[in-house]
Amino acid sequence: MSTDVKTIPQAEHIAPEGVKLPVYMDNHATTPMDPRVLEEMLPYFMEKFGNAASRNHSFGWAGEEGVEIARERVAKLVGATTKEIIFTSGATESDNLAIKGVAEMYREKGNHIITAVTEHKAVLDTCKRLEKYGYRVTYLPVQKDGLVDLEELKRAMDDKTILVTIMWANNEIGVLQPVAEIGKLCRERGIIFHTDATQAVGKVPVDVNKNNIDVMSISAHKMYGPKGVGALYVRRKNPRVQISAIIDGGGHERGMRSGTLNVPGIVGLGKACAIASEEMAKEACHLAGLRNRLRDKIMGGLDEVYINGSMEHRLPGNLNISFAYVEGESLLMGINDIAVSSGSACTSATLEPSYVLKALGTGDDLAHSSIRFGIGRFNTEAEVDYVADRVVETVTRLRELSPLYEMAKEGVDLKSVKWAAE
Amino acid sequence: MAYSDKVLDHYSNPRNVGSLDKNSSEVGTGLVGAPECGDVMKLQIKVNPQTNVIEDAKFKTFGCGSAIASSSLATEWVKGKTVDEALQIKNTEIVKELSLPPVKIHCSVLAEDAIRAAIHDWKKKQDVAKPATVAAQ
Numbered sequence: 001m002s003t004d005v006k007t008i009p010q011a012e013h014i015a016p017e018g019v020k021l022p023v024y025m026d027n028h029a030t031t032p033m034d035p036r037v038l039e040e041m042l043p044y045f046m047e048k049f050g051n052a053a054s055r056n057h058s059f060g061w062a063g064e065e066g067v068e069i070a071r072e073r074v075a076k077l078v079g080a081t082t083k084e085i086i087f088t089s090g091a092t093e094s095d096n097l098a099i100k101g102v103a104e105m106y107r108e109k110g111n112h113i114i115t116a117v118t119e120h121k122a123v124l125d126t127c128k129r130l131e132k133y134g135y136r137v138t139y140l141p142v143q144k145d146g147l148v149d150l151e152e153l154k155r156a157m158d159d160k161t162i163l164v165t166i167m168w169a170n171n172e173i174g175v176l177q178p179v180a181e182i183g184k185l186c187r188e189r190g191i192i193f194h195t196d197a198t199q200a201v202g203k204v205p206v207d208v209n210k211n212n213i214d215v216m217s218i219s220a221h222k223m224y225g226p227k228g229v230g231a232l233y234v235r236r237k238n239p240r241v242q243i244s245a246i247i248d249g250g251g252h253e254r255g256m257r258s259g260t261l262n263v264p265g266i267v268g269l270g271k272a273c274a275i276a277s278e279e280m281a282k283e284a285c286h287l288a289g290l291r292n293r294l295r296d297k298i299m300g301g302l303d304e305v306y307i308n309g310s311m312e313h314r315l316p317g318n319l320n321i322s323f324a325y326v327e328g329e330s331l332l333m334g335i336n337d338i339a340v341s342s343g344s345a346c347t348s349a350t351l352e353p354s355y356v357l358k359a360l361g362t363g364d365d366l367a368h369s370s371i372r373f374g375i376g377r378f379n380t381e382a383e384v385d386y387v388a389d390r391v392v393e394t395v396t397r398l399r400e401l402s403p404l405y406e407m408a409k410e411g412v413d414l415k416s417v418k419w420a421a422e
Numbered sequence: 423m424a425y426s427d428k429v430l431d432h433y434s435n436p437r438n439v440g441s442l443d444k445n446s447s448e449v450g451t452g453l454v455g456a457p458e459c460g461d462v463m464k465l466q467i468k469v470n471p472q473t474n475v476i477e478d479a480k481f482k483t484f485g486c487g488s489a490i491a492s493s494s495l496a497t498e499w500v501k502g503k504t505v506d507e508a509l510q511i512k513n514t515e516i517v518k519e520l521s522l523p524p525v526k527i528h529c530s531v532l533a534e535d536a537i538r539a540a541i542h543d544w545k546k547k548q549d550v551a552k553p554a555t556v557a558a559q
Contacts, residue, residue, distance in 0.1 A: 325484060326484070327460055327461070327484055327485050327486055327489070329486040329487065330433070330485065330486050330487050330489075330490060333425070333430075333433055333486075333487040334433075344460060344486070345459075345460050346460060346486040353460065363457075363458065364457070364458035364459075364460075365457035365458055365460075368457075368458075368460040400439070401436060401439055401482055401483060401484075401490065402482060402483070402484045403453065403462055403463070403464035403482040403483065403484060404457060404462055404484045405484075406441065406464075406482060414457060419455065419456035419457070419458075419462070420453070420454050420455070420456075420535075420539070
C-alpha cells in the first residue's frame with residue numbers, strides 16, 4: 001500500500017492580536033533589560049562617569065556612591081552583608097574566581113573538589129583545568145529528575161575535599177538542587193560550598209544563610225539587568241571564607257578582583273536586584289502560571305512528548321520538552337518566529353546533543369528532540385498561546401515527514417531496529 | 423544558522439513525501455542513519471521492470487532542515503532516471519545545489535547513502551525474483 005502525504009506547506013504566520021513577532025521565549029539565555037534598570041544606569045555613562053576608585057574628587061565619589069547603593073541592593077536580595085559582595089564581569093568570571101580562588105587558597109588543606117555532571121561549562125571546564133594542576137575532581141551523576149543524590153554526595157566527600165560546587169538552578173532544565181541540604185553536609189565537614197546561582201537569583205528566594213551557602217555566583221543579564229556584569233558572594237563569618245584573586249592589579253574589591261569597576265553595569269545589577277526583591281514573589285506565580293499553560297496546551301495537542309527534569313523542583317519560567325520522532329533543529333526552523341533553544345546536536349557548536357539531558361538518562365534520540373522554553377517577565381498569555389499553537393502545528397507537520405513516527409505507529413520497536421549508522 | 427533559499431524551500435514545501443509499498447517487487451527501500459545520531463532517512467523508489475527507470479520516489483526524514491532538504495532533492499533527482507544513472511548521483515552535487523555549509527555535508531552523504539540503499543534493496547528483490555520467474559515459465 002502506498003501512501004501519499006500531502007504535507008501542509010509552511011505558511012507565513014500572522015501574529016494574533018497582542019503578539020509581536022518574533023516572540024522571545026529564551027530567557028535562560030539572556031533577558032531583555034527592564035526599562036527601569038536602563039533608566040537607573042543612564043546617568044552613569046555621562047554625568048557620573050567617574051572612576052569609583054578616585055577617592056579625592058566628586059566625580060569619583062558619585063561613582064562610588066552608585067556602586068555602594070548597588071552593593072546594598074545585591075546583598076539584600078540574597079541575605080548577605082555588603083562586604084561579602086564582589087563585583088565581576090559576569091557569572092563565568094564569578095565561577096572561575098570562586099573555584100580557582102578556593103582551590104589555590106586551600107591547597108594545603110586538600111586537593112579534592114566535587115561537582116556534578118549537569119553543571120554549566122564555566123564550572124566544568126574550570127574544574128577540568130584544575131585537574132591538570134593536580135587537583136582531583138569528582139563529577140557526581142544526577143538522578144532521572146536531574147537532582148543530585150545526597151547520599152552519593154556524602155560518599156564522595158573525604159578528608160581531602162576542600163570544595164563542593166553545585167548549581168542552584170540548571171540553565172537547561174531549570175531543576176533546583178537541594179542547596180540547603182548540600183550546604184549543611186559541607187558545613188558539618190568543614191568543606192566550602194560554592195553554588196552557581198546564575199539562573200536562580202531573582203527568580204526563586206535565595207538566602208545565603210538559610211541555605212548554608214559559602215560562595216555564590218550571580219549574573220545581571222539573566223535577571224533583566226545588563227550583560228557583562230555579575231557578582232560573587234564570599235562569606236565573611238561562620239565560617240570566614242578566603243579566596244585567592246585570579247586577576248592581579250590595583251587591588252579593587254578588597255583585593256579579590258582588580259580592575260576599574262564597571263559602574264553603569266553595577267548600578268544596573270543593583271537596580272535589577274532591587275526590582276527582584278520587590279516583585280519576585282508575585283512574578284514567580286505569574287511565570288509558573290504561564291509555564292503550566294504552555295505545558296498543558298502542548299501536551300493536550302500532541303502525544304509522545306516528554307518533560308525533561310523534575311516538575312516539582314524547577315524554576316517557575318522553565319519548560320524543557322522532548323518531542324519524540326522530531327529533530328530539534330528542524331522544529332526550530334518551523335517555529336522561526338519564536339526564539340527558543342534546542343538540545344539537538346545540530347544546534348550546538350560541538351555537534352553533540354545536550355550533555356545535561358544525556359545525564360538524566362534521556363536517550364540521544366530524545367535529546368536531539370528537545371526544546372527549552374524560557375518564559376520571562378515580559379511574556380504574555382497571548383504569546384504563550386501563540387507559541388503552543390505553533391509548536392503543536394509544526395511538530396504535527398514534521399511527524400508526517402518522520403520515518404520514525406511512521407514506524408512507531410506501525411508498531412515497530414525502534415530500539416530493536418539495527419540502524420545502519422555511520 | 424542561515425539556510426539557503428533552496429533549503430528553506432524544500433523544508434517548507436518538501437517534494438515527494440510519503441511511502442511506497444515496501445513489499446512490492448518493484449519497490450526498493452533505503453533506511454539509513456540512526457535516531458541517536460539525529461538523522462534517519464527513508465527513501466523509496468518504484469522501478470519499471472522493463473526499462474529500469476525510476477518512475478516514482480518517496481521519502482520521509484527525521485533530521486534537521488538540511489537533512490529534509492537533501493532527501494527531498496534526492497527524490498526529485500532520481501525520478502525519471504534509470505537505476506544506473508541514479509547511482510551516479512554524488513553527495514557533492516547535493517551540497518552544491520543546496521549550498522550546504524561544511525557542518526551539514528553529512529546530510530548530503532546520508533541522502534546519497536539512502537539512494538544507494540534503496541537501489542540495493544530493489545536489486546536484491548530482482549535477483550530473488552528472476553529464478554522464480556524462470557521456474558514459472
